[in-house]
Amino acid sequence: MHGVKMNGKPYRVLIVDDSAFIAKQLSQILISEGFEIAHVAENGAIGVEMYQEGFEDIDLVTLDITMPKMDGISALERIMAINKNAVVLMVSALGREDLIKRSIFIGAKGFIVKPLDREKVLTRITAVLKE
Numbered sequence: 001m002h003g004v005k006m007n008g009k010p011y012r013v014l015i016v017d018d019s020a021f022i023a024k025q026l027s028q029i030l031i032s033e034g035f036e037i038a039h040v041a042e043n044g045a046i047g048v049e050m051y052q053e054g055f056e057d058i059d060l061v062t063l064d065i066t067m068p069k070m071d072g073i074s075a076l077e078r079i080m081a082i083n084k085n086a087v088v089l090m091v092s093a094l095g096r097e098d099l100i101k102r103s104i105f106i107g108a109k110g111f112i113v114k115p116l117d118r119e120k121v122l123t124r125i126t127a128v129l130k131e
Contacts, residue, residue: 002126003035005059010036011129012057016047016075017064017091022114026062026091029118030125044070048078051086055079060129061088062112065099073103080107087128 003011013035017023023040030037038058041047044067051058061079065072072090079086090103090111100111109128112121 001034002122003030003033010034011059012036012038014039014041014047014051014058014061016041016044016061016067016072018042018067019064022064022091022116025116026121029116029121033122043067044072044075044078048075048082051079052082055083055086059087060125061086062091063088063108065090065092065096065103073099073106076103076106076108087131089124089128 005011013030015023015026015037027037027040038054039050041050047063048070051061063072063075076088079088084107086107088108090100090108091114092100092111093114109131110124112124
């Protein structure tokens with residue numbers, strides 16, 4: 001089980017994505033590996049608010065880059081301002097290398113490419129949580 005810490009407790013994940021389909025797909029992949037979904041937010045503004053309220057209990061944030069109200073880059077900047085050690089993975093379609101590079105510079109630990117591939121998602125998430 002990738003989603004369980006050494007102490008036996010699950011890693012808690014905040015999913016921020018305006019696509020209900022992607023959020024559900026990510027949730028299903030993670031839950032099947034023992035992760036716990038702390039919250040799902042449909043845009044960056046809500047995601048930042050949820051992170052600020054409970055960041056001590058959130059081990060990982062997946063953050064879509066393209067969203068209404070507040071995009072993933074702006075949300076990432078705010079999350080990193082709340083907690084400079086936040087573990088954030090950006091979620092993006094191919095062809096957004098410029099935004100991915102910018103997000104890595106701001107503090108994201110990496111990215112997951114859409115469409116989601118179960119094994120790639122788990123490999124990427126496991127790698128950043130072990131860093």
